[in-house]
Amino acid sequence: xxxxxxxLARELAIAWRQGGGIGRAxxxxxxxxxxxxxxxxxxxxxxxxxxxxxxxxxxxxxxxxSADRILQADHEQGALELMLLSPVPLELTILCKAxxxxxxxxxxxxxxxxxxxxxxxxxxxxxxxxxxxTVIGTPALSLxxxxxxxxxxxxxxxxxxxxxxxxxxxxxxxxxxxxxxxxAVSGSGAFVPSLLILLALTLAAILLAPVxxxxxxRAHYR
Amino acid sequence: MxxxxxxxxxxxxxxxxxxxxxxxxVVLFAVGLYLALVVSPPxxxxxxxxxxxxxxxxxxxxxxxxxxxxxxxxxVGLVFRRPLADVAAKSAAPIGACFTFLALVTGxxxxxxxxxxxxVWDARLxxxxxLFLLYLGYMxxxxxxxxxxxxxxxxxxxxxxGVVNLxxxxxxxxxxNSLHQPASVLRLDGPSIHHTMLVPLLVMAAAYMVLFVTLHxxxxxxEVLRRRVRSTVLVQATG
Numbered sequence: 001x002x003x004x005x006x007x008l009a010r011e012l013a014i015a016w017r018q019g020g021g022i023g024r025a026x027x028x029x030x031x032x033x034x035x036x037x038x039x040x041x042x043x044x045x046x047x048x049x050x051x052x053x054x055x056x057x058x059x060x061x062x063x064x065x066s067a068d069r070i071l072q073a074d075h076e077q078g079a080l081e082l083m084l085l086s087p088v089p090l091e092l093t094i095l096c097k098a099x100x101x102x103x104x105x106x107x108x109x110x111x112x113x114x115x116x117x118x119x120x121x122x123x124x125x126x127x128x129x130x131x132x133x134t135v136i137g138t139p140a141l142s143l144x145x146x147x148x149x150x151x152x153x154x155x156x157x158x159x160x161x162x163x164x165x166x167x168x169x170x171x172x173x174x175x176x177x178x179x180x181x182x183x184a185v186s187g188s189g190a191f192v193p194s195l196l197i198l199l200a201l202t203l204a205a206i207l208l209a210p211v212x213x214x215x216x217x218r219a220h221y222r
Numbered sequence: 223m224x225x226x227x228x229x230x231x232x233x234x235x236x237x238x239x240x241x242x243x244x245x246x247x248v249v250l251f252a253v254g255l256y257l258a259l260v261v262s263p264p265x266x267x268x269x270x271x272x273x274x275x276x277x278x279x280x281x282x283x284x285x286x287x288x289x290x291x292x293x294x295x296x297x298v299g300l301v302f303r304r305p306l307a308d309v310a311a312k313s314a315a316p317i318g319a320c321f322t323f324l325a326l327v328t329g330x331x332x333x334x335x336x337x338x339x340x341x342v343w344d345a346r347l348x349x350x351x352x353l354f355l356l357y358l359g360y361m362x363x364x365x366x367x368x369x370x371x372x373x374x375x376x377x378x379x380x381x382x383x384g385v386v387n388l389x390x391x392x393x394x395x396x397x398x399n400s401l402h403q404p405a406s407v408l409r410l411d412g413p414s415i416h417h418t419m420l421v422p423l424l425v426m427a428a429a430y431m432v433l434f435v436t437l438h439x440x441x442x443x444x445e446v447l448r449r450r451v452r453s454t455v456l457v458q459a460t461g
Contacts, residue, residue, distance in 0.1 A: 147383070151376055155366045165359040165380060168352045168387075212379050215300075219375035 003088050004096050011100030014073070021069070025105045026112050029062045033116045044121045051120035052130060052181040055113045059134060060141060060170050062109050064163055067145025068152065070101050071217070075153050084221055090214040095206065098139075098146040106138035129184030129191060133177045136195060140173050140202040143209035150213035153220045173201055227304050229446050236439045243436040250429035257422035274332040276422055279407075280430040282325040282350065286388055288318025288434065289353060292360070293385040296378035306442075308374035309449070311381060312364055313441035317434060319357035326350060337401055345394035346402035349387060356384040370449060 015021045036054050037047055071094075074080040083093050113134050114127045122130070148166035152158035180194035258276035265272035292314040299307035329347070330340050341347065360380050367373035395404045407413045413420055 151363065151380060152366070158366070161362055161366055164355070164362050168355040168359065169383065171348070171352055208383075212383050216376055216379050219372060219379070222372070222375070 003086070004092060007088075007093060007096045008100055011097055012104065015100060015104040018069075021066070022104055022108050025062050025066045026108055028065065029058055029109055029112055030116060032058045032061070033119055037120060047121045048123055051117055051122040052126055052185075053178045054120060055117060055122070055130065056134070056174055056177050056181075059109050059113060059138070060167070060174060061163075063106055063138065063141040064145055064148070064166060064170070065159065066105050067101070067142070067166075068149045068158060068162060070097050070142075070146045071149045071153055075220075080153075080217065081221060084217065090217060091210040094146055094150070094213045094217070095143075095210040098143045098210070101146065102139050102142035106142045107135065110134035110138045123185055126181050126185045129181045133180040133195060133198060136198045136202060137173045137177045140198075140205040141170060143202075143205040144169050147209045147213045147216070150216035150220075153217065173198065176201065227306050229306055229309075232306055233443060233446060236443055240436065240439055243432060243439065247429065247432045247436050250425065250432055254422060254426040254429040257425055262419050262422045268336065271332065271335050272419075274328055275419075276426045278325060278328040278332055279423060280427040281321050281328060283427055284430045284434050285318055285322040285325050285350070285353065286391060287431075288314050288321060289357070289381075289385070290388060291438075292318060293381045296381040299374055300378040300382075305371075305374070305449075306446075308370070308378070309442050309445045310438070311378065312374070313438055313445050315357055315361050315364075317437050317441065319354060319361065321430075321434070322350060322354045322357060326354065342401055344400045344402060345398035346391065346400050349391040349394050353384075353387055353391060356380075356387060360384070370452075 033055065036050070036058075040046065040050065071080060074083065084090055086093070111131065111134075114122070114131050117127060117130065144166050145162075147169075148162040151165060152161050155161055176194045176198045180191055180198060183190035183194055254276070259273055262273070262276075264270050292311045295307045295311035295314065298304055299311060326347075329350075333342070334340050360377055363377050363380055364373050367376065392405075392408075394400060395402050406415045407420070407423070415423070
C-alpha cells in the first residue's frame with residue numbers, strides 16, 4: 001500500500017505544481033461552454049433543453065484532451081520504464097495515475113458542470129442530478145483516458161488519435177449521464193437505474209481499463 | 223490451425239483457393255440477386271421497398287462478423303505471437319468498415335421511405351455507427367505506428383476493447399425502445415420470417431460471406447507481400 005500511496009502523492013504533487021493542470025481543464029470547459037450559446041443563439045428555452053447534453057459532451061472533450069498527461073511526462077523521462085520493472089504491478093500503477101487524474105481533472109470538471117449550467121440556463125431541478133451523474137461518471141472517463149494515453153504513447157500529434165480511439169468508448173457514459181439528468185428533470189423514474197448503470201460502467205472501467213492500458217504500455221516497451 | 227500459420231503455406235493455399243472463391247462469389251450473387259429481386263414476394267406493408275433488406279441485412283451481419291473475426295485474430299496474434307494472425311486482423315478492418323458503411327447507407331435509404339427520416343438516433347443505428355468509428359480508430363492506430371509488431375499489439379488491444387460493442391448492437395433492439403426491426407432471424411424461438419423471404423436472405427448472406435472471404439484473402443496476400451517488401455528494403459538499407 002505504501003508505494004501506491006507514495007505514487008498517488010507524487011502524481012498529485014506534480015499535477016499541482018505543474019501549474020495550471022486543473023485551471024487549464026476548467027478553463028477549456030468554460031471557454032467551449034461559452035461558445036455554445038453564442039453559436040446556437042440566445043433562445044432560453046432551447047438552451048435549457050440542450051444544457052445537460054452540452055455540458056456532458058464538452059466535459060468528455062475536456063477530460064480526453066488532458067488525458068495524455070497521465071503517462072506522457074513519465075514516458076519521456078524514462079520513469080515509466082522504471083515503473084514497468086517495479087514490484088508493484090503496472091495495472092495498479094496505472095490505476096493510481098488515473099485516480100490522480102480524476103482527482104485533479106475529472107472531479108473539478110464534474111463539480112464545475114452545474115456552475116457552467118448557469119450560462120446555459122440549466123433547469124433548477126437538473127443541478128443536483130447533473131452533479132451526481134458527472135461525479136459518478138467521470139472516473140470511467142479518466143480511466144478510459146488513461147487507456148487512450150497508453151495506446152498513443154510517443155505517437156506524434158497523438159491528441160486527435162486519442163479522440164478517435166476513445167470517444168466511441170465514452171458514448172455509453174454520455175448516454176447514461178445525460179439520460180440520468182433528463183430522467184430526474186422529467187420525473188420518469190429512470191434516474192436511479194441510469195445512475196446504477198453509470199456506476200456499473202465506472203466499476204467495469206476500474207477493473208478493465210488498467211489491464212488493457214498496462215498491456216499497451218508493455219507493448220510499447222517490448 | 224498451427225500448420226496454416228506459416229505464411230508461405232498460406233500464400234500457396236490462398237493462391238490456389240482464390241479463383242474458386244471468386245467464381246463462387248459471382249454464382250452466389252447471381253442466384254441470390256435473382257431470388258431476392260425476382261422470386262421473393264413483395265411485402266404486404268412495404269411493397270417492393272422490402273427488397274433493400276436483401277442488401278442491407280447481410281451487409282450488417284458481415285459487418286459484425288468482420289469485427290468478431292478481427293478481434294479473435296487480434297487475440298490469437300497477441301497471445302500466440304502469430305504474425306499471420308495480425309495480418310488477418312489488419313486486413314479485415316477496411317473490408318468490415320466498408321460493409322458497415324454499406325449497412326448504414328442502405329439502412330438510411332430504406333429508412334427514408336419507411337420511417338420518413340434518413341437517420342434517427344435510436345440504439346441500433348447509434349451502436350452500428352459506433353462500430354464504424356471503432357473500425358476507423360483501429361485503422362488509424364495501424365497507420366500511426368511504423369513498426370509492424372508494435373502496431374499489431376496495440377491494434378490488438380484496441381480491437382479487443384471494442385468487441386464489447388457487438389453484444390450491445392445485437393441486443394440493442396431488445397434493451398431499448400427502437401424504431402429498428404427487432405430480431406427476426408437469430409432468435410431463441412427461431413426465425414419469424416417466412417421462408418419465401420428467408421431463403422433469398424440466407425443465399426445473399428452466403429454470397430456476402432464468400433465475397434468477404436475472397437476480399438479478405440486478397441488483402442491478406444497483399445499485406446504479406448507488403449511486409450516482405452519492407453523486410454527486403456530494410457535488409458538492403460542496412461546491409
